[in-house]
Amino acid sequence: MKIDMTFSGNPEDVVASAESAENSGADGLFIPETRHDPFLQLALASQTTERIELGTSVAIAFARNPMTVANTSYDLQRLSGGRMVVGLGSQVAPHITRRYSMPWSKPAARMEEFAAALRAIWHSWGSGDKLDFRGDFYTHTLMTPMFDPGPLEVDSPRIWIAGVGPKMTEAAGRVADGLICHSFTTAEYLRDITVPTVNVGRASASSARKEFDVSGLILFATGRTEEEYDAAVTATRERLAFYGSTPAYRPVLDHHGWGALHEELYGLSRQGRWQEMGALIDDQVLDTFAIVGELESIGRQAHARFGGLLTRMTVALVQEDSGDLQLEIADRIVRSAA
Numbered sequence: 001m002k003i004d005m006t007f008s009g010n011p012e013d014v015v016a017s018a019e020s021a022e023n024s025g026a027d028g029l030f031i032p033e034t035r036h037d038p039f040l041q042l043a044l045a046s047q048t049t050e051r052i053e054l055g056t057s058v059a060i061a062f063a064r065n066p067m068t069v070a071n072t073s074y075d076l077q078r079l080s081g082g083r084m085v086v087g088l089g090s091q092v093a094p095h096i097t098r099r100y101s102m103p104w105s106k107p108a109a110r111m112e113e114f115a116a117a118l119r120a121i122w123h124s125w126g127s128g129d130k131l132d133f134r135g136d137f138y139t140h141t142l143m144t145p146m147f148d149p150g151p152l153e154v155d156s157p158r159i160w161i162a163g164v165g166p167k168m169t170e171a172a173g174r175v176a177d178g179l180i181c182h183s184f185t186t187a188e189y190l191r192d193i194t195v196p197t198v199n200v201g202r203a204s205a206s207s208a209r210k211e212f213d214v215s216g217l218i219l220f221a222t223g224r225t226e227e228e229y230d231a232a233v234t235a236t237r238e239r240l241a242f243y244g245s246t247p248a249y250r251p252v253l254d255h256h257g258w259g260a261l262h263e264e265l266y267g268l269s270r271q272g273r274w275q276e277m278g279a280l281i282d283d284q285v286l287d288t289f290a291i292v293g294e295l296e297s298i299g300r301q302a303h304a305r306f307g308g309l310l311t312r313m314t315v316a317l318v319q320e321d322s323g324d325l326q327l328e329i330a331d332r333i334v335r336s337a338a
Contacts, residue, residue: 001307002027003330004314006057006217008034011041018045022052024327025334030057030087030314039072046080055085057180057217057314058162062090062110063100066117066138073157074122074149082154087180088114089162092248108167110137115159115175122156125149160215164249166197173201178213183316184243185216186288187305189252195309215312219290220329222298228325229294234278235318236290241277245269256288298329299336 005021007014007029014031021029029045029052031038038056045054054076061069069086077084090096090107097104113135120133124143128151131143160178163169164185172179179198181190195214202212221236223229243249245265253262261280268277286292291301306313315329 001303001310002312003333004028004030004053004215004312005326005330006030006032006314006316007041008032011036011044014041014044015048018049018052018054020327022049024330026052026327026330027312028053028055028085028314030055030085032057033059033089039076042076042084043079046076046083050081053083053085054080055087055160057087057160057215058089059087060091060095060100061088061114062096062102062104062107066114066121066133067140069114070118070121071149073118074125074152077154077157078149078152082152084157085160085178086118086157087160087162089180090168092246105137108165108171111161111168112171112175113137115161118159119156126151126156160213163194165251166193169194169197170201170204173198173212174205175201177211178215178311181214181216181310182243182249183217183219184240184246184249184289185252186256187309188288189255190214190216190306190309193251193255213311214309215314216306216310217314217316218302218306219316219318220298221286221290221292221318222295222325222329224295224325224328232317232319233286233292236292237281237286238274238278239318240281240286240289241265242269242274244281245277258285261285295328295332299332299334302333303336 003026005026007017018029031041038059042054073084073086090111093104096102117133117138117140121140124131125148131140133140158177160180161172161176162180163172164182219236221232223232244253244262250262253259264280265277291298315326317326
């Protein structure tokens with residue numbers, strides 16, 4: 001199981017974080033699309049690292065179109081010498097329609113076609129073949145020499161798709177090189193639902209890919225002092241409450257028999273009572289969704305819970321300014337596997 005780092009700070013700090021991740025022995029650095037553009041930050045990171053893989057986890061696919069993503073990620077693959085992973089997520093309808101002012105429909109089918117369009121564009125640039133992609137959501141049939149960047153000296157970027165529900169998870173297995181598991185998941189849900197569903201998608205693919213990654217963004221609640229530990233636990237409860245209030249993530253709670261918790265959280269969120277929601281995440285729910293404990297124990301916990309289920313684990317901390325702690329956690333996970 002490879003161990004990856006994540007970065008969600010300001011762009012001016014990404015170079016130092018990327019260098020720290022590489023020096024620590026981490027396998028990759030993955031950047032989400034929250035307050036800043038992840039592609040811009042990865043361009044900076046690509047110039048100060050040589051070994052670690054670099055990727056988005058995730059970039060919002062439906063805020064863009066396949067051509068813009070194809071172009072940006074192709075350039076990043078060139079800049080990084082072949083270390084780029086394009087991690088794509090759908091987001092939810094209100095964000096796509098009201099924040100990005102973009103269309104929303106059939107997210108799993110649209111994402112599957114998005115990935116196919118990316119590969120068609122990259123193939124055209126790499127081979128010189130005529131671009132002729134025609135789908136239900138995207139059509140790309142024009143590519144003149146002025147806009148063709150030509151072939152890469154390395155393979156095209158890998159595509160990972162983020163999924164929680166069965167349709168998106170199966171689509172990832174069918175068309176992607178990997179699945180990104182949301183941090184609102186559990187080992188039991190991965191074992192019973194996610195991995196079997198990915199395998200269904202892979203079995204139905206017209207051409208099976210040799211390697212397929214299942215990457216989990218795993219929440220850790222720990223600390224080097226009692227105050228840091230308590231703050232981490234509180235912040236993690238609040239984050240889980242936020243996720244648990246989201247209807248799209250309810251199936252994970254239902255799988256554990258906690259559907260009523262979603263109803264409570266959703267009701268509070270509709271009233272804007274965000275500060276009250278964290279108290280509804282009891283110790284059992286917290287320990288099921290997050291790895292909680294003192295630093296000495298978390299490496300063993302990580303392997304015991306996710307070994308054999310994930311091919312890659314991204315260390316995720318809710319509290320801000322936690323880069324050093326993230327590195328220490330990753331180191332303990334690596335050392336506990338030795």
